[in-house]
Every structure is written in structure tokens, then in C-alpha cells.
Amino acid sequence: MNSERLPTTIPEYLERLRRSLAGADPALVQDALYDAEEYLRSELAENPGRTEAEVIAAVASSYGAPDEVADIYRDTEVTVQTALRAPPPRPRGSALGRFFGVFADPRAYASLFYMLLTLATGIFYFTWVVAGFSTSLGLSITIVGIPLLILFFGSVRVLSLVEGRIVEVMLGERMPRRPLYTARGRSIWQRIGDMFTDPRTWSTLLYFVLMLPLGVVYFSVAIGLLSIALSLILSPFALLPGVHMNVWLFGLDVPAEAPWLLPLLVAIGGLVLVVTLHIARGIGRMHGLFAKHLLVKTAQYA
Amino acid sequence: MAPGEEQDEAQLRKFQKELSAGTVSLALLAVLGASGDPMYGYQIAKTLERFGDGVLSGKQSALYPVLRNLEAAGLLDSSVEPSDAGPPRRYYRITAAGRVALRVRAAAWRATRDSVDAVLEGTCE
Numbered sequence: 001m002n003s004e005r006l007p008t009t010i011p012e013y014l015e016r017l018r019r020s021l022a023g024a025d026p027a028l029v030q031d032a033l034y035d036a037e038e039y040l041r042s043e044l045a046e047n048p049g050r051t052e053a054e055v056i057a058a059v060a061s062s063y064g065a066p067d068e069v070a071d072i073y074r075d076t077e078v079t080v081q082t083a084l085r086a087p088p089p090r091p092r093g094s095a096l097g098r099f100f101g102v103f104a105d106p107r108a109y110a111s112l113f114y115m116l117l118t119l120a121t122g123i124f125y126f127t128w129v130v131a132g133f134s135t136s137l138g139l140s141i142t143i144v145g146i147p148l149l150i151l152f153f154g155s156v157r158v159l160s161l162v163e164g165r166i167v168e169v170m171l172g173e174r175m176p177r178r179p180l181y182t183a184r185g186r187s188i189w190q191r192i193g194d195m196f197t198d199p200r201t202w203s204t205l206l207y208f209v210l211m212l213p214l215g216v217v218y219f220s221v222a223i224g225l226l227s228i229a230l231s232l233i234l235s236p237f238a239l240l241p242g243v244h245m246n247v248w249l250f251g252l253d254v255p256a257e258a259p260w261l262l263p264l265l266v267a268i269g270g271l272v273l274v275v276t277l278h279i280a281r282g283i284g285r286m287h288g289l290f291a292k293h294l295l296v297k298t299a300q301y302a
Numbered sequence: 303m304a305p306g307e308e309q310d311e312a313q314l315r316k317f318q319k320e321l322s323a324g325t326v327s328l329a330l331l332a333v334l335g336a337s338g339d340p341m342y343g344y345q346i347a348k349t350l351e352r353f354g355d356g357v358l359s360g361k362q363s364a365l366y367p368v369l370r371n372l373e374a375a376g377l378l379d380s381s382v383e384p385s386d387a388g389p390p391r392r393y394y395r396i397t398a399a400g401r402v403a404l405r406v407r408a409a410a411w412r413a414t415r416d417s418v419d420a421v422l423e424g425t426c427e
Binding site: 031035036038039042043062063064068069072073076 | 345366370392
């Protein structure tokens with residue numbers, strides 16, 4: 001416990017909490033600040049006769065001083081994470097075990113699914129941003145475009161939260177569960193201005209635009225590798241009577257001329273499948289970090 | 303403080319933390335189950351505060367992550383509504399699954415409490 005005096009205003013309290021949480025997951029910091037602000041503002045509204053400093057002094061024993069709150073959040077996060085997530089697969093010792101262990105890792109399948117999904121979400125985000133931005137910017141010459149532009153920027157923030165939830169569920173990267181508060185005590189016009197000067201808004205737009213090319217690449221990689229792997233694995237079915245399937249390899253009709261090659265093809269297919277899962281897991285991890293850098297406000301934890 | 307006392311204190315805190323792990327979520331479910339209207343975090347914390355001592359009197363900031371947790375488990379439902387006191391508030395309400403869980407857990411709690419009480423009878427004081 002440090003002997004620093006208690007903060008006297010709510011922004012100061014939140015600032016202290018943010019500092020106590022330095023180094024913690026930025027999404028956790030955002031949630032903790034949200035909860036603390038709700039509590040402090042409610043307490044202040046319940047006690048109209050008291051000053052902010054008095055309210056904060058009272059709250060320090062019921063809700064907790066900033067550094068105590070920080071400890072509680074760090075603590076519960078660890079418990080929640082271990083309780084809610086699928087248990088991480090046992091780390092395997094041998095290199096071979098690590099290589100094939102990916103089959104048992106739910107994260108790899110979720111990432112693979114995310115790669116397929118990004119084509120759809122990428123097209124949607126890209127269209128939304130390009131159409132919304134150009135329409136509202138173009139109409140801004142007349143007066144109609146201005147409210148449209150403001151609405152569009154608001155919608156981008158909501159979409160950013162939605163994408164954050166998808167990324168957290170599928171890729172396992174912790175993302176904010178609450179929208180961000182703008183600074184209190186600012187008029188609605190100042191807040192609208194903040195929305196335009198906030199670098200986070202612009203990096204979110206960039207992320208959404210990049211989602212289209214990324215989605216196309218992810219989708220093609222996933223589909224390409226999966227179809228190679230699955231068709232190799234299924235190639236022995238060409239031997240079954242009544243199945244019209246051809247397996248041609250370098251001008252060789254494999255089932256007819258060299259059926260002994262088929263087990264080899266199945267093995268190669270299995271290998272490609274394992275490599276695909278590894279690639280999916282790696283891309284998932286990278287994309288999670290990428291999303292976090294562009295979608296979560298760094299000022300929250302700097 | 304003597305080193306022995308300090309150790310006792312730490313052990314007591316650890317024990318309280320272990321006790322509170324399950325009971326806090328039961329208490330939150332009970333508060334929301336008893337209230338007809340949806341409630342927001344601060345209201346829930348203040349309601350619990352009225353019931354005095356023990357592990358429920360811990361720091362109220364610890365309640366928020368548990369609420370979020372119960373929501374993720376489908377036992378609570380929430381919606382955000384604007385407020386004139388400041389930021390928009392998240393209102394929680396109990397779901398049907400939450401009511402079932404409340405009933406089951408309350409029975410488990412009562413059975414545990416009775417048997418612990420029975421074992422404790424005559425040991426202390």
C-alpha cells in the first residue's frame with residue numbers, strides 16, 4: 001500500500017487506476033475503467049450534497065482505492081481466464097508430438113474458421129467504410145452530409161467493438177467488452193470533434209479497409225490448402241467400384257497404373273492438413289495482435 | 303505487528319478469498335432473482351452492502367468481474383441504457399437458466415452450511 005494521498009476528482013481516480021494497471025492487458029484496463037467510472041458517478045449522483053473528494057474518500061473503503069481495485073482485477077482475470085477457456089492442450093515434449101499436437105488444439109480449428117469467415121466480414125467492412133465514407137464526405141458539400149458523416153463515424157466504433165468480440169472468441173486475443181468513454185464534462189460538439197481527432201478512429205478505418213485484401217488472402221490460403229489435403233486423403237476412394245474419380249499425377253493415372261502410390265498420397269495429404277492447422281494457428285495469433293494494435297486505444301494503457 | 307500475527311492475517315485473507323469465490327456469485331444471483339427490475343452494478347453493490355459482514359463485505363469492485371462472468375455463462379442478461387448521472391449504465395437481469403442455477407446452488411449452499419455447522423458444533427467458543 002503506498003501512502004499517496006487519495007485522488008480528489010474522478011478523472012484523477014481513473015488516471016491513478018490506469019497507472020496501477022500499467023502493463024496489464026489493455027482490454028482489461030478498459031473494462032476496469034468502465035466499471036470504476038460507473039460506480040463513482042453513481043455514488044456521486046446518490047450524494048448530491050457531497051464534493052467529489054468526499055465521495056472518493058468514502059468509496060475508497062467500499063469500492064477500493066485505485067491500487068486495490070487494480071489488484072482485484074488482475075486477480076479475477078486470472079481466475080476467469082482459466083475457468084472460461086478450453087483447457088490448453090498439454091505441452092508435448094517431443095518435436096513430433098508438438099507437430100501433430102496441433103490436431104488437438106481447438107484454437108487451430110477456430111483460427112481456420114476465422115480465416116474462412118474473413119472473406120465475408122472483410123467484404124462487408126470494406127463496403128461499409130468505402131461507401132459510407134465517400135457518400136457522407138461527398139454530401140458534406142451540402143449540409144446533409146455532416147450528420148451523415150457523424151453517424152458514419154459512430155457506426156465505425158460499434159463495428160470495431162463487434163469485430164473485437166469476434167476476434168476474442170475465435171482467436172483468443174483479449175479485446176474490450178465495453179465501449180470507450182469519452183472524457184466527461186465535454187459538450188456534445190466537443191465529443192464529436194474528439195471522434196475525428198482520435199487516432200483510434202482512423203486506425204479502425206484502416207483496419208476495416210485492410211480486412212478485404214487480408215480476407216481474400218486468408219480465405220484463398222485456407223481453401224487452397226484444405227482442398228489439396230482433403231483430395232489427397234480421399235484419393236484411395238478412386239479404387240472403389242462405381243466411384244468415378246480420377247487421380248492424375250504428372251500424366252500418370254495413379255489408381256489404374258500405380259495403385260501402390262495411393263497410401264503415400266494419403267500420408268502426404270495428412271501432412272498437408274497438419275501444416276494447414278499450424279499455418280491457421282500462426283495466422284490467427286498474428287491477426288489477433290494486428291487487430292489489437294489497430295482497434296484498441298493505446299492511450300488506455302500507455 | 304508480530305510476524306506470527308501477520309501470517310495469521312494472510313491466512314485468514316486467503317481463507318476468505320476461497321470462501322467468497324462461489325458465494326459471491328450465489329449472492330449476486332439471489333439479489334437479482336429477488337428484484338423484479340433490472341439493476342446496474344452500483345445498485346447491486348449497495349444492496350449487498352446492506353447485508354453486512356463476512357465475505358460479502360469485501361471490496362465492491364470485485365463484484366463487476368463476477369457479474370460479467372455470470373453473463374458470459376448465460377445466467378444473467380444485460381442491456382445498456384443511458385443515464386443522466388454520467389456514463390450509460392449496464393443493467394443486469396436474471397435469465398431462466400439463472401433462476402434454475404439459483405435454486406440448485408441455494409440448495410447446495412444450505413446443505414453445505416448445515417453440515418459445516420453440524421461439524422463445527424461445540425468446537426469453538
